[in-house]
Amino acid sequence: MPALVEMDHVSKSYEEKAAVRDLSLRIEAGSMFGLLGPNGAGKTSTIRMMIGITRPDSGRVTLFGEPFSNAALSRVGYMPEERGLYRRMKVLEQLVFLGELRGLSAPDASRRARTWCERLQISEAIDKKTEELSKGMQQKIQFIATLLHEPQLIIMDEPFSGLDPVNAVLLQDTLIELRNQGNAILFSTHRMDQVEKLCDSICLINRGEAVLSGGMREVKSRYERNRVVLQFEGTNGFLHHPAIAEYKSYAGHVEIRLKPHADAQDLLRTAAACSTITRFDLAEPSLEEIFIQTVGGRTDA
Amino acid sequence: MLRNTLLIAKREYLERIRSKVFLVTTVLVPLGVGVLVTFGGAGGRRLEGVRRMAIVSNDPALVQAVKASLEAGELAPKYVEVATPATRAELQRLNQEVTAHRIEGYLSIAPAAGQVEPLVTWVSASAVNFLSKSEMEEAVRAAVVRQQLLERGLPPGAVDDLMGPVALKTMQIRNGEVVAANSERSFMGAYALILVLYGSVLIYGVNIARSVVEEKTSRVFEVLLSMVSSDVLMLGKLLGVGAAGLTQIVIWSALLVFYAGSTLAASEGIHGLGSLGITGPELVYFAVFFLLGYFFYSGLGAAIGSTVSGEQEVQQFSLLIVSPLVVSVVLLPFVLGNPSSLTSVALSLIPPFTPIIMYMRICSQMPPAWQIALALALMVGSVWGMVWLAARIYRVGVLMYGKRATIPEMLRWLRYS
Known part of the structure; x- marks a missing residue:
């Protein structure tokens, strides 16, 4: 089965600045794909090339197994980072208009819009003008506008920013459901906890280049289990053990990063000898740590 | 493609028809003209002199x-x-x-x-x-x-x-025929139509620039561009705004025809459109040049809207839209008096001036057919060019944040898109 999106050695520069350099990625049907990277890394540029808003200088973009064409756009739902709705249009009119542009009939679009508004608990907003709504509500409208035509490829730039936790979970669950129905979902974010929880595969971009990509499990397995959380009662003399690269000491527990290829079991034995261990947790680094480690802590740009 | 163009045109049309500005201008312009005529007439009568x-x-x-x-x-x-x-x-x-x-x-x-x-x-x-x-x-x-x-x-x-008084009968050669001329009224109709042309082109040229800027500032256009091409967007926008303008003109024309045939008008010595100095072919040419001028200036407005970053800048740039129109109107007496002079002919073939100047020439003395044909061809070509350019600029406008692009920057962007 061909990938829904395939970008093959794609490059794009503006002025002298290279926005994207030699980037390749694949998004499979029925998967959730996280596009990560610090601000200005090239996430939005990548997405825009994917859906033909801009064209790559070199490389190849394939959508649904075919070279990019405008016709493919009716199977794509795109929610840009900077939300855009007509401020003076009423919610239902707006949703119907956007639905019709993607090929739905007006009654069909209207019916779906009402169903979605009910589902996302904003039915009371349906006859209001967009500019009268709160930001969170506008975002839900935007979300519905993106999904109304049941796209097979859903692209969301920072979908959860500006949402309260209750609504963020509501949208998250909706996305998971859509993924389970076989759609592909790409979202870009720098919220690593969400990516870790939701994504099947990721691509980490830094300064226009893919620095890390692959399936979530596979990516994480590339990293050694070198994180130790140790809870203890007694002295902390074991902190001089040669396996420890650095540690942070808290009340009752320490967080330790081990040196490469260090012997964690030996550390446990040493610690057990001088204090009572209530917890010893050896884990691979979190995605956030991988992110910071990979981009070298530079998140400015 | 066609379906989407029409959808966008419909949205633009409805948004304009429902706006307060539309209602206000549609009602106020004839009202204002009516008030002017009434008070102007009364003022004229007050100059009766000593009683x-x-x-x-x-x-x-x-x-x-x-x-x-x-x-x-x-x-x-x-x-x-x-x-x-x-x-x-x-x-x-x-x-x-x-x-x-x-x-x-x-x-x-x-x-x-x-x-x-x-x-x-x-x-x-x-x-x-x-x-x-x-x-x-x-x-x-x-x-x-x-x-x-x-x-x-x-x-x-x-x-x-x-x-006894000398009776001076005035005759006029219009379009090759000697006809009785009423020296005050002969160009009144032409003037009125030119002012309508000027006014609506001005209003809607700036209006479409605003609408483009609004889509940019609200960032709707990134959503739109992920659905349809910028050519379709621009064309739809122009058609929608054009249809709204036409609606207004039709309403005004209906009012004018109604007025010209009314007893009120008869009491002012006006019997039908003819006595306003408007002939049938002139009305047809008016419609043609109105539409072309309309599309040209709407396209210009759209292109300008695409390059600026905010509403305020539209104000500054609206001067660019207005100036050819102002020049045309200022030249009105000259062109009506010298319809075949080199200046008149040249200006009537330059697209920004064509709608008003060529229409004036037609009202004054019918220009050779080839000149009209050439002017029409140039107009159609430049309208197409405007739309093409506006669509390109609109598209690269996605990349702009906050600041206005310089012309060399825009030219480079045109290559990116």
Whole structure:
């Protein structure tokens, strides 16, 4: 089965600045794909090339197994980072208009819009003008506008920013459901906890280049289990053990990063000898740590 | 493609038709014109001149002649008292009459020593207006001449013939035919249509620039561009705004036709469109040039809207939209008077000026067919070019944040898209 999106050695520069350099990625049907990277890394540029808003200088973009064409756009739902709705249009009119542009009939679009508004608990907003709504509500409208035509490829730039936790979970669950129905979902974010929880595969971009990509499990397995959380009662003399690269000491527990290829079991034995261990947790680094480690802590740009 | 163009046109159309601006301009413009015509007319009537006056002199024949002459004039007073002879008491009484506002003033006519022309004085409570003054001068002069002619033995009938007004009949060559011309009205229709053209092109050119800027600032256009191409967006926008403009014109035209055929208009001496100086072919040409001008300036507005970053900058740039129109309107008298001069011909072939200048030439003297055809071709070509350019700029506008692009930057962006 061909990938829904395939970008093959794609490059794009503006002025002298290279926005994207030699980037390749694949998004499979029925998967959730996280596009990560610090601000200005090239996430939005990548997405825009994917859906033909801009064209790559070199490389190849394939959508649904075919070279990019405008016709493919009716199977794509795109929610840009900077939300855009007509401020003076009423919610239902707006949703119907956007639905019709993607090929739905007006009654069909209207019916779906009402169903979605009910589902996302904003039915009371349906006859209001967009500019009268709160930001969170506008975002839900935007979300519905993106999904109304049941796209097979859903692209969301920072979908959860500006949402309260209750609504963020509501949208998250909706996305998971859509993924389970076989759609592909790409979202870009720098919220690593969400990516870790939701994504099947990721691509980490830094300064226009893919620095890390692959399936979530596979990516994480590339990293050694070198994180130790140790809870203890007694002295902390074991902190001089040669396996420890650095540690942070808290009340009752320490967080330790081990040196490469260090012997964690030996550390446990040493610690057990001088204090009572209530917890010893050896884990691979979190995605956030991988992110910071990979981009070298530079998140400015 | 076509479906999406129409969808976008429909949205733009509905948004405009429902807006307050549309309602206000549709109602207020005819209302404003109506008010102007009514008050202008009333103002004209108020220049009737003096209504109640007296003439005082020692020469009863001259007084009667002046009175007759005044009453035959265009601004005839309603009441003229004759007072002879001009005694001191009589003058005092007249002064009191003036003070009490029973009459507005009196003419005192006294023979001047050694001259044929008498010494004439107008005494009144207020300054006399220009029209009344020339009317009175004319009346006295005519009376004196009449009296002199009679004194020199001409029979009264011959004097009347001599003193009668000259009837000047004005004819005009329009589009190769000699037709009766009403010098005040012949171009009134053309003027009116040109002003409508000017006004709506101006309003909607700036309007479409605003609408583009709004889509940019609200970032809707990134969503739109992920669905349809920018050509479709621009074309739809132009068609929608164009349809809204046409709706307004149709409403106004209906009002005009209704007015021209109404009894109100008849009371102003207007019977049908013809007496407004508008002919059928002129209306057709008007529609053609209106639409082309409309699309040209809408395209220009869209292109400008695409390059700027905020509403405020539209204000600055609207000057760019307005200036060719202003130049056209300023040149109106020149082109109407010299429709075939090199300047007129050249301007009528330059797209930004074509709609108004070419239409003016057509109203004044039909230009050769090839010139009209060339102008139309150039217009259509440049409208297409405008839309193409606007669509490209609109598209690369996605990349702009906050600042306006310089022209070299935009040219480079055109390559990126």
